[in-house]
Amino acid sequence: MADRTGIFAGDDPFIIAKNWLAEATEVEPNDPSAMALSTVDARGMPNVRMVLLKDIEDDAFVFYTNYGSAKAAEIEASQTAAFVLHWKSLRRQIRVRGTVEREDGAKADAYFASRSQKSRLGAWASRQSQPLNSRGTLVAEVARMAAQHGTAKQRPEFWGGYRITPVEIEFWADGAFRLHDRFRWVRENGGEKWEISRLNP
């Protein structure tokens, strides 16, 4: 598309996303990779929460979480998710909708091992999204895990990644007088070819 220039230019949306994230990393005060992750429950009721985008691969986006969490149950049931990255300082957003699969292999092991010991123990101790009667119970569980696992770096089976493979990506940038720029990239599930259209703001 002739007028897809500047920050929107390029043939590979994953490279554009990487470039935008790199720019955001320079200017955002906190968590430039924070994204609002949306899922639907069994009744079709939407759900949303923040997670950290940990990798932009050649063809997918990866984040990590607890496989016993509410989000995991919703993802496993629908095998789909959507997310939005928004950078206030850049006045830009990236929206993604796609299919989801687990990343519970060597990559998840390596990422888990790279986390601080306290974060690893926290992951071992938390039954994410389950009721907790007090903070003391959680702190005691962390201590119990420390005694049990010590400095061991292995990843719990109930914790790992999800890989979102997009069928749709939208790049949005703020424009003067609310005349924002939007480019939507769409492809058939598993297809190689992206259809790109400019959208009204």
Ligand SMILES: Cc1cc2nc3c(=O)[nH]c(=O)nc-3n(C[C@H](O)[C@H](O)[C@H](O)COP(=O)(O)O)c2cc1C
């Ligand atoms: C900035 C930010 C980053 C977060 N990153 C993660 C993350 O990477 N993984 C995760 O499981 N939860 C993360 N959380 C916590 C989630 O928002 C959420 O509370 C938790 O995952 C439970 O969600 P669920 O009950 O819908 O599964 C983050 C929260 C914030 C505010």
